[in-house]
Amino acid sequence: MPHTLILAYGNPLRGDDGIGPEAGERLRSMVHHPDVEIRTLHQLTPELMEPISRVARVIFIDACEGAVSGEIGERALEPSTAAMRFTHHVTPEGLLAGARALYGRAAEATMLTVAGEEFSLSSGLSPAVGRSLDGVVAAALRLLAGYA
Amino acid sequence: MPRQTIVIEPVTRIEGHSRISIHLDEEGNVEEAYFHVTQFRGFEKFCEGRPFSEMPSLMARICGICPVSHLIASAKACDAILAVRIPPNAVRLRRILNLAQIVQSHALSFFYLSAPDLLLGMDSDPARRNIFGLMESHAAIARDGIRLRQFGQQIVERLAGKRIHPSWVLPGGVNEPLSAAHRDRILEEIPEAVAIARRTLDWFKVEMEKFREEIRSFANFPTMFMGLVGADGALDHYDGKLRFVNAAGQVVEDGIEPADYAAHIAEMAHPWTYLKTVFYKPLGYPEGIYRVGPLARLNICDTLDAPLGAQEWAEFRELDRGPALSSFYYHYARLIELLYALEKTEQLLNAPDILDTHVRAHASANNSEGVGVSEAPRGTLIHHYKVDRDGLITWANLIIATGHNNAAMNRGVLQVARHFIHGNKLNEGLLNRVEAVIRAFDPCLSCSTHADGRQSLEVELLSHDGEVLDRCLTP
Numbered sequence: 176m177p178h179t180l181i182l183a184y185g186n187p188l189r190g191d192d193g194i195g196p197e198a199g200e201r202l203r204s205m206v207h208h209p210d211v212e213i214r215t216l217h218q219l220t221p222e223l224m225e226p227i228s229r230v231a232r233v234i235f236i237d238a239c240e241g242a243v244s245g246e247i248g249e250r251a252l253e254p255s256t257a258a259m260r261f262t263h264h265v266t267p268e269g270l271l272a273g274a275r276a277l278y279g280r281a282a283e284a285t286m287l288t289v290a291g292e293e294f295s296l297s298s299g300l301s302p303a304v305g306r307s308l309d310g311v312v313a314a315a316l317r318l319l320a321g322y323a
Numbered sequence: 324m325p326r327q328t329i330v331i332e333p334v335t336r337i338e339g340h341s342r343i344s345i346h347l348d349e350e351g352n353v354e355e356a357y358f359h360v361t362q363f364r365g366f367e368k369f370c371e372g373r374p375f376s377e378m379p380s381l382m383a384r385i386c387g388i389c390p391v392s393h394l395i396a397s398a399k400a401c402d403a404i405l406a407v408r409i410p411p412n413a414v415r416l417r418r419i420l421n422l423a424q425i426v427q428s429h430a431l432s433f434f435y436l437s438a439p440d441l442l443l444g445m446d447s448d449p450a451r452r453n454i455f456g457l458m459e460s461h462a463a464i465a466r467d468g469i470r471l472r473q474f475g476q477q478i479v480e481r482l483a484g485k486r487i488h489p490s491w492v493l494p495g496g497v498n499e500p501l502s503a504a505h506r507d508r509i510l511e512e513i514p515e516a517v518a519i520a521r522r523t524l525d526w527f528k529v530e531m532e533k534f535r536e537e538i539r540s541f542a543n544f545p546t547m548f549m550g551l552v553g554a555d556g557a558l559d560h561y562d563g564k565l566r567f568v569n570a571a572g573q574v575v576e577d578g579i580e581p582a583d584y585a586a587h588i589a590e591m592a593h594p595w596t597y598l599k600t601v602f603y604k605p606l607g608y609p610e611g612i613y614r615v616g617p618l619a620r621l622n623i624c625d626t627l628d629a630p631l632g633a634q635e636w637a638e639f640r641e642l643d644r645g646p647a648l649s650s651f652y653y654h655y656a657r658l659i660e661l662l663y664a665l666e667k668t669e670q671l672l673n674a675p676d677i678l679d680t681h682v683r684a685h686a687s688a689n690n691s692e693g694v695g696v697s698e699a700p701r702g703t704l705i706h707h708y709k710v711d712r713d714g715l716i717t718w719a720n721l722i723i724a725t726g727h728n729n730a731a732m733n734r735g736v737l738q739v740a741r742h743f744i745h746g747n748k749l750n751e752g753l754l755n756r757v758e759a760v761i762r763a764f765d766p767c768l769s770c771s772t773h774a775d776g777r778q779s780l781e782v783e784l785l786s787h788d789g790e791v792l793d794r795c796l797t798p
Binding site: 217221222224225256269273276277278 | 459469472476
């Protein structure tokens with residue numbers, strides 16, 4: 176099992192929500208290390224709790240709503256089951272809480288976000304979010320370098 | 324007391340968007356009830372003009388939960404247009420993929436969507452009555468459910484490259500053979516999955532005793548049952564002929580070629596729902612109501628060619644003198660199919676030619692029409708296409724499991740509502756039972772994106788002039 180798991184998620188057919196998978200694919204082409212696993216996903220699901228319990232660190236990459244389009248955010252995450260009422264709406268914090276409750280431990284977790292401006296039915300990123308792709312990939316690489 | 328309508332919207336823990344309306348008479352008794360499907364998809368129309376070879380990939384986009392089912396039925400319809408016999412190993416690999424889909428989907432339905440009702444109670448706090456509440460109170464069962472779903476998804480990923488919307492199944496076969504490494508990995512993990520399925524069945528058979536009232540009232544009435552059976556009458560999810568069995572267990576029609584489905588079943592639309600109702604043509608509607616899915620499949624087949632599954636099926640058939648009529652038993656049937664699917668997967672993976680690399684036949688369109696039928700987790704799935712001389716789609720008809728079950732679901736909602744709701748006082752636990760009967764069928768209304776967590780269940784009891792008599796709102 177790798178040391179670090181990157182979960183890059185979002186719906187590429189919802190405009191800027193595709194920044195997560197896009198960043199994940201970019202990282203996949205750049206990172207070739209047995210200790211790093213990169214998964215691109217449409218959405219988070221409860222099945223991710225088990226792999227999260229087996230790695231040392233997990234990095235989530237997602238779009239978010241924000242005042243400044245393209246702004247990159249980074250924050251540490253703690254396990255929490257708040258807002259976890261729907262099977263279709265699983266939060267990163269909820270996955271960490273589930274990993275701890277069901278499998279005894281949760282990875283150290285960091286959330287990377289990019290503020291989007293266009294989430295309607297469309298493919299491709301808005302210019303502001305597209306310009307942040309390099310930045311969020313660089314942030315993930317910096318985190319990986321720090322773990323080494 | 325004026326006539327009133329209770330509206331439950333959205334119906335929770337199902338695949339897709341819908342609402343239930345319950346109409347009360349002047350005495351407060353349930354007069355009528357409807358299950359309304361409120362989303363509209365339109366795939367039959369907007370695929371017109373596309374090359375038929377694109378259909379499997381296009382149709383897989385109908386749903387994020389059961390893309391594999393649409394992929395398989397669609398590819399089978401395209402095989403018929405090509406008029407080719409696909410390589411035997413492609414059939415085996417498609418069968419394994421279909422069974423993996425059944426494992427992951429049945430695990431989702433049972434553990435994620437219905438187990439909260441079964442374990443935490445129909446009347447328990449709705450804020451905790453979900454998979455996350457289950458993790459806190461029944462961690463071992465939650466772990467088992469997650470593991471089974473993960474196991475099914477991993478097989479889909481190992482065979483088809485990705486878990487959701489894979490494009491591995493093509494007209495004429497599949498596009499890649501199975502690798503020895505993936506075969507061995509899946510075989511290694513099967514015993515663990517079988518152990519989970521067996522202990523879940525053992526537990527649930529005891530647990531069912533607590534749900535006598537639900538068994539009695541959850542869409543428990545005589546209907547016919549329909550599905551595919553193999554040549555020897557065995558349970559079959561990929562191929563075979565269609566069979567209708569009546570409520571007494573007598574075979575009404577057997578050996579129906581899937582391509583002849585339209586001579587035996589018909590569709591009709593109601594003004595209050597986007598979901599069409601399907602019925603047995605010779606009897607008309609509503610006499611021709613029938614059910615499909617796990618309960619139907621176990622009611623119509625003669626045997627299961629997997630030893631553990633067959634043993635459980637024999638016990639299941641002891642429930643009633645004829646077919647099991649209560650839709651509460653869909654849960655039970657689902658677990659038996661889960662066990663069967665794991666055993667069958669192991670059998671297929673141990674076939675001597677399973678690594679054979681000849682997995683696709685090539686041809687152009689040789690027929691102007693094709694029908695593909697398979698058993699999806701929720702029941703019989705029919706894809707029917709017509710093409711022009713250039714192989715472009717001119718007409719498509721899709722009949723999905725939930726359509727076959729639509730009439731029975733509506734009648735089930737009415738039965739549960741009449742059993743549990745009286746007068747003008749509402750109780751969230753009673754209304755949850757109205758939703759739970761729908762969950763037993765595990766309808767798929769095509770889920771795509773969902774709200775951002777602000778959805779809540781709001782139920783209002785209104786008088787005929789709009790006065791709110793009572794109101795329930797989940798926190």
